[in-house]
Amino acid sequence: DAGVTQSPTHLIKTRGQHVTLRCSPISGHKSVSWYQQVLGQGPQFIFQYYEKEERGRGNFPDRFSARQFPNYSSELNVNALLLGDSALYLCASSQAPGGGEQYFGPGTRLTVT
């Protein structure tokens, strides 16, 4: 079975630009969560979506937004990029909205210059 997939793998953007990251969950999983991991730190929760509805939001500015599609794939959008947005962006897939294990995709490495 295919695991969580994310695209693109790497991305280089300039300050002030916008970026869209994409994620497809494991087949049969309906919940997608997004995390940001900066070097030397654990992942930080950004959003959770379940059945196209936002179920949780972390302590991130409004420049960060996300959505989930009918096929349960998801997009994370970041506007007005800052140097501090450089990080590994991880998508995690789970079957249920509030329980069970979460499985991470390979991540998107975003570099903002």
Add this chain to the structure above:
Amino acid sequence: QKEVEQNSGPLSVPEGAIASLNCTYSDRVSQSFFWYRQYSGKSPELIMSIYSNGDKEDGRFTAQLNKASQYVSLLIRDSQPSDSATYLCAVRYEGGGNKLTFGTGTQLKVEL
């Protein structure tokens, strides 16, 4: 502020030894606990989950949970060089949906 704390290491153990990784968390209203392994430049990989007090074994890995002491640990028996990685402890708190709160990770080095 709910927190998860881990010793950053590095923790060095000889090949074949038992590696013991520890994690403490700040809030008693916690539901689920997870250990992830992360190789350098890769994403976290789930290796253990534990939901109730006591021990849970899976192959060479044993997770131990003590909710009264707010403490969760991971034991790796017969450590191999391929176990060298950063181990992340994660906690899901009651009412937090799927939000995981992570520690900063412990770097494990298994030496030949």
